[in-house]
Amino acid sequence: MKSDDHRASVHIVGAGLIGASIGVGLAAEGWPVTIADRDDDAARLARGIGAGGAPGDGDAPDLIIVAVPPAAAAEAVIAALRAWPEAVVTDVASVKTPIATAVDATGQGSRYVGSHPMAGREVSGSLAAQGDLFRARPWVLCPNGASASAQALVRAVAEALGADVVVMDAARHDATVARTSHAPQVAASAVAAALAGLDASDVALAGQGLRDVTRIAASEPEMWRDIARLNEANLRETLRHIIGDLEKVREAADMGSALAALIERGRSEVARIPGKHGAKRRDWAEITVIVPDEPGELLRLLNSVAEEYVNVEDLAIEHSPRQPVGLVRLSVLPARATALVEALVAEGWEIAAS
């Protein structure tokens, strides 16, 4: 076990999006990687895009990365610990406690480090595998009872892939993601489901707020079925909290005051969600520009912005339901906003709001 060696040999079990992306990324960095899948076609496909070679009869790998669906992860991790009795094993499931508990029962916990690379779930399909999938994304390490060398090896993998490593114990990870990821999914789906029965003309009143709240309601249900089962207690507790707050508004004698109180509480929490580079979210000035919905127009707008030497900190496009224009919301440094608006108007852009 060469835990300090950044070129340790890696074997990946599971050639889906996450497994294949790890393989592509590590192989590109020169790590010796093999990849397998119980579906031979998936394994061949992954190898074909450079996610690693076929396992041979040579030396045992230093690290096994189990990248199977969350419901199958605990069993696969234990099988890997048994099959490679000298190797470090990690996995990529989005719920960590059930796996840690199952591993502890085997007495092999010193060789197991839980991982949760938080790559966007909106991407799917193994053909979409990219070595840079994890770059600049959080990668949670749950060391549990792992040895220092085992932790160092898994950290080296995450860092080789450009991820931001965050160390957290499994119980805390699961309680946190129930609130930051799992419950928001349930709430978004419930808000979307409440549109049932509206006519198409009614739904057309949807604004950007509804679009934002329900974007993740378009998620595939399969993985969420697993996640809810594995993180049931934490998700139940978070839903209890959210339902309690909704009930407080629904049952209030003065619904207006109850909602205002809830909004105040939510505002102070949402302000804690980090913005850029771990810094506190800044109050950018927003400028909304009307842009013809034609190729090149967005580019032309950003050219106009660049000519003023203003950096666009954020950008959102809202399409008009019935007109051939889009509303482009630019977030810029407040100190630059007024001059930028003047310059854009001078160049003929229509400003919808600033």
Next chain:
Amino acid sequence: MKSDDHRASVHIVGAGLIGASIGVGLAAEGWPVTIADRDDDAARLARGIGAGGAPGDGDAPDLIIVAVPPAAAAEAVIAALRAWPEAVVTDVASVKTPIATAVDATGQGSRYVGSHPMAGREVSGSLAAQGDLFRARPWVLCPNGASASAQALVRAVAEALGADVVVMDAARHDATVARTSHAPQVAASAVAAALAGLDASDVALAGQGLRDVTRIAASEPEMWRDIARLNEANLRETLRHIIGDLEKVREAADMGSALAALIERGRSEVARIPGKHGAKRRDWAEITVIVPDEPGELLRLLNSVAEEYVNVEDLAIEHSPRQPVGLVRLSVLPARATALVEALVAEGWEIAAS
């Protein structure tokens, strides 16, 4: 009352963002506009930015637009109907039934048309007034018992401002916005409030999903207090629906299957939210590109895209919490995606996912 005249004279009561923006927009189109506010400074400011003149002793206006906070709208509409017994009156409040009911009781309903211009509430402050605020946004007309000429006059105003006119009765409007706007606000705030107690390092695990769901949780509570009071019955019914769905998940013996079922229902509803130009949301291909967070880099990326003659249908920027790069998600026609990725890679762009 010259309801067919697109240059009918208009008097605006209330010089906040909405009132002043209507004034600026109509005045720019050559309509004779006056504007007043019980706060003299606000009225002077609005007149200073071209939102209309001071009311004189001349002819009575043809149309009164009441643009006061929602809780004060019914009283102000009735006062306007009394003060100008020949004029048409409209208002801009986001809940319509209480005003329609109050007006009906006066017997003057033929002169009243309810309006709800659905301009982004994220913009605030009268200094932000812009005549184009309503362009390409829905503007709901609730005719109630209004005469045809009264309806035509208010429609002419909305169209002069470039809005998409949608006609709907007040009860239906209020039931609809409870589901498309008011309940999503409550749910977003409840999801945000459930982050209470997490450490800053935990909140740093927030992904784009949580950011999207909770964006409107940053809203100001004051207007929502009014809205909840005025639309209490509809909001209560929608919250009952959402709470019921959340309870079904929380109480399920198999939480995973219950969540998967809810996600399936939500998916079919969210697919009905119109995308561009009233068309059904298309399945764009998404390409995520790693972009250095420096002025001009986003522009350089879009230049690369434009060189391939690919139109960017949508664009979202996600900032990395700890690294000086952003992830830019481009939505493009699926048929163009593969060639675009190849071209971007050839130009040296790093693709995080496609």
